[in-house]
Structures are given as C-alpha cells and as structure tokens.
C-alpha cells in the first residue's frame with residue numbers, strides 16, 4: 121500500500137515540475153510529426169531497503185543497520201522504536217527510514233554509588249538521582265536497569281567534555297555498587313577495590329552499550345572526568361587499564377610514546393618550568409584538548425588541581441595529588457598523540 125502511494129506521489133511531483141517549463145505555442149504547422157509517447161515513464165525504484173523490524177511483545181526493534189558504520193552519524197541499529205499513536209491515524213515506519221540521523225547516546229559515564237546494594241537501589245529509584253544501569257556486588261548474573269536507554273537519567277549533573285555540556289542529555293549512566301572512599305586521620309582518602317566478578321559485569325555491559333551506539337573509546341568516561349571539581353567517582357581503584365587491556369574498553373596510552381615524552385624531560389629544568397605561567401597554560405590546554413572542561417589561564421587554581429587529580433584517577437592511579445609532575449605530563453601528551461581526532 122505504502123509503495124503505491126509513494127509512486128503516485130512521485131508521479132504528481134514530476135508532473136508539477138514539468139508544468140513549470142515554458143509552453144511553446146506552435147503558430148505554424150510542424151513539418152515533423154511529434155512522436156507519440158506510448159509507454160508510461162517508470163518511477164525510479166527506491167534504493168533503500170525495507171527496514172527489518174522485529175516485534176517482541178509490545179515493542180518493535182530495528183534489526184538492520186542501514187547507515188555507513190564508518191561514519192557514526194547515520195545509523196539505525198538494533199534498538200527499540202518509539203512511535204506516536206495519533207487517534208484516528210496510523211504511523212507507518214516500515215519504509216524509507218532517513219539516513220540523516222544519529223544516536224542521542226554519545227557517552228557512557230561510570231560511577232560508584234558510595235552505598236551498599238540495598239541503599240543503592242533505594243536512592244537510585246526513590247530519590248532525585250538515577251542511572252540507566254546499576255551493577256550490584258552480589259556475585260550473581262544480574263544487572264539492574266532503572267531507566268530506559270532512550271530516556272535521560274539523572275546521574276551526571278553539571279558536567280562537560282569537549283564541546284558537550286550537561287551530559288545527562290547525551291549519556292548512558294552506569295552506577296557500580298562500591299562503598300566509596302574513607303578519609304584517614306590525616307585526611308588521606310582510602311579507596312576500596314572493586315570486586316573482580318563485578319568488573320566482568322561492568323565490562324560486558326559497557327561493551328554491549330558501546331557496540332550498539334558506536335560510542336568511541338574517547339567517550340567512555342568517569343564521573344570525575346566530566347565533573348572534576350565536584351566528583352571523584354569511580355576513583356583511582358577503578359581498573360581502566362584492565363578494561364582497556366582485556367576488553368578494549370575506553371582510552372589508554374601507549375607505554376612507548378609515554379616513555380619518549382618522559383625521556384625528553386630534564387628533572388632539574390622541569391622542577392623550575394612546571395610552575396611558570398606559560399607551562400601551566402600549556403598543560404591546561406593539553407587537558408582541554410583531551411576533553412576536560414578546563415579553560416587555560418596560566419594559573420594553578422582549584423579547578424586545575426582537581427582536573428589534574430581526575431586525570432590521575434583515570435590514567436595514573438598510583439599517585440593522585442593534583443600536581444602535574446613529569447610522569448603525569450608524559451601520559452597526558454601520549455594520550456593526545458594517540459587520540460588526536462575526537
């Protein structure tokens with residue numbers, strides 16, 4: 121039915137285009153007879169395939185990817201379809217989905233709850249914060265979904281990464297049950313380890329989401345990356361390197377590149393240079409290039425310290441003092457070499 125309507129519409133459009141052509145009036149008799157059109161012009165065959173839709177329960181799912189997957193900008197892949205249901209009319213979605221579309225889900229943001237399992241469920245379902253998924257610490261095979269992936273959950277708050285702000289709009293939030301840090305007598309924060317079985321769950325979940333929405337490694341981030349002045353979760357014990365090495369999840373630097381940068385640094389000179397305004401400006405700009413929402417000023421303010429600390433939580437977890445030491449600076453440069461086009 122839809123096919124024939126489409127062809128009729130196209131024919132009308134072609135006819136109306138033709139009517140704009142100036143009409144030549146024949147004042148004299150034509151010597152050559154005008155050829156008679158005997159066959160109808162065939163409308164072009166649409167090139168897009170009919171979308172495969174699978175019905176499961178009350179929901180429809182696209183089953184094919186009609187876009188160019190190398191572009192990450194025009195995809196329909198396996199995902200639920202939400203449609204209007206206007207009274208007295210029928211929404212038809214089985215023909216000609218537009219290639220000009222992309223996903224709203226651009227980021228995956230990882231958190232810890234700083235609560236136990238039960239309290240995590242209560243807070244994330246009954247209060248003003250939420251996440252799409254909650255990964256428990258019970259050693260079972262379950263992951264709780266609290267919010268539909270097509271809706272916003274309230275997990276990121278005031279946040280920024282590259283040109284994006286308020287990342288609730290564009291992200292999937294994953295909360296991981298973990299008690300969070302405790303401060304010792306000297307104020308030093310002690311972060312607890314993440315459970316191994318729980319991390320396997322996190323890895324499988326992140327991989328599934330990243331694959332379906334084609335979320336690049338540079339957009340899989342910690343809450344502290346996108347809100348460094350406010351947040352420190354999931355903290356320095358979160359195994360980013362392990363996830364990168366074993367599951368190809370997220371960003372990590374190449375050791376050789378880091379070592380090259382490190383070898384160029386002369387410790388005595390660096391100790392002097394690191395507190396000069398031009399160098400502070402330079403590393404602030406490098407943090408911003410990687411994605412952090414930091415404006416270079418040439419001055420070490422609280423935002424700068426907290427941003428360096430967030431960077432260290434993620435990429436240099438052995439020491440997170442908010443100081444741009446030679447090791448941290450080498451890692452930062454190596455990351456910007458490895459991920460230039462974000």
Ligand SMILES: [Zn+2]
Pocket residue numbers: 230231232275343351353
């Ligand atoms: Zn968080």
